[in-house]
């Protein structure tokens with residue numbers, strides 16, 4: 001019998017095991033970094049990271065008509081689920097955003113799959129509970145993290161500013177909001193300009 005095939009299988013197995021070993025080590029290093037970041041920052045709002053941009057055409061079209069199509073990562077999955085029920089869509093923050101069942105199912109699945117993951121989730125008093133407590137729909141702009149980042153901005157630049165209207169219009173001030181980039185470098189408040197604190 002030719003031992004060669006057996007030997008190559010062994011070699012394959014062995015190199016596979018080694019590769020897995022180093023992959024594991026690499027993951028272990030990443031985990032350490034994540035842990036450190038997790039200790040320093042309370043969540044995405046403080047992480048200064050770019051959010052994954054929206055890549056679902058149906059979502060962009062249906063949910064980007066009245067305001068920007070918010071990145072799914074801005075809310076936890078249970079908040080999106082609350083927003084996406086047929087009743088909630090029919091009474092959508094004072095508007096009617098009803099969808100066909102097919103579109104509702106497709107968009108719900110996209111939002112659920114790309115929502116804030118548990119590890120990155122905002123503080124418990126954040127977006128997920130903000131709506132539940134007041135009996136209304138959850139809001140990104142009601143979360144503790146959001147409020148902390150925006151509490152120094154005077155109302156005249158927001159609700160009193162016809163080119164902004166409300167904090168829900170992220171892209172009025174964050175020039176790269178559509179790309180998921182909320183870095184302070186790209187803030188330009190209409191009628192005010194860049195933000196210096």
Ligand code: HEC
Pocket residue numbers: 062063064065066067070083092093094095096097099107138139140141142165166167168169
């Ligand atoms: C017919 C217009 C319209 C459509 C379509 C629409 N919305 Fe809205 N949405 C609104 C209005 C109005 C508000 C409240 C904005 C404000 O308070 O200034 C809002 C607010 C929101 C908020 C809360 C923003 C905040 O203040 O934190 C979320 C989240 C949201 N919409 C998600 C969606 C999703 C998901 C879809 C698609 C299923 C959608 N919207 C489609 C009109 C719309």
Ligand code: HEC
Pocket residue numbers: 044045048074140141149150152153157158164166167168169170171172173174182183184187189195197
């Ligand atoms: C009226 C203009 C305005 C609107 C509307 C607005 N923001 Fe901001 N945002 C700011 C300003 C100004 C800061 C910087 C605040 C500071 O440094 O004190 C900021 C800071 C942030 C930060 C922190 C950035 C960093 O690098 O630390 C995030 C994240 C953010 N905003 C997300 C959002 C999201 C999401 C929305 C929409 C739901 C939104 N903002 C709507 C003006 C705005």
